[in-house]
Amino acid sequence: MDRILQEPYAKAKKALKQFPNIGEPGAEKILLFCGVQAGLPLExxxxxxxxxxxxxxxxxxxxxxxxxxxxxxxxxxxxxxxxxxxxxxxxxxxxxxxxxxxxxxxxxxxxxxxxxxxxx
Ligand code: SF4
Known part of the structure; x- marks a missing residue:
């Protein structure tokens, strides 16, 4: 996770989406709650x-x-x-x-x- 968070936003999101059941909004939420922001992910x-x-x-x-x-x-x-x-x-x-x-x-x-x- 630490390595993913060092990546540029788009690349980090793509890496998170490789995990099972993690789609676009899920990846955006993980990044947001890890202090990496790029917009407002919504449920x-x-x-x-x-x-x-x-x-x-x-x-x-x-x-x-x-x-x-x-x-x-x-x-x-x-x-x-x-x-x-x-x-x-x-x-x-x-x-x-x-x-x-x-x-x-x-x-x-x-x-x-x-x-x-x-x-x-
Ligand atoms: S509860 Fe009613 S007033 Fe409040 S945001 Fe929803 S639709 Fe609008």
Missing amino acids: WGGVRVLTRVGYGRAQKNYGVQYRSVQEALAGELPRDAESLARAHLLLREHGKTLCRNNGPLCHECPAADLCAYANK
Whole structure:
């Protein structure tokens, strides 16, 4: 792992993807929590939250939706790994608790004023 973390980001990600069950988002998360940052890796809950708030577009194809959210976030992300890791965990928790797949609890959500879904 120490050797992988010395590599440039793209090469480190490629090396991690050689491990079983580690795909693109998994490799990005490992690198983020090891203090190597290049964007904000998201789980499905985080993608759902950000799409509802107004980043990217809902799509039938998850990969297309994921990329549209990432493109919409470009330029608005913090630069340090610690802040990105906190954002990742906060979005994951928000997607599990308030912004659930079925029946989001918008009336309890602190982001409701900023959210396109809640303001529809
Ligand atoms: S207001 Fe509703 S849809 Fe928007 S982020 Fe909060 S829980 Fe999700």
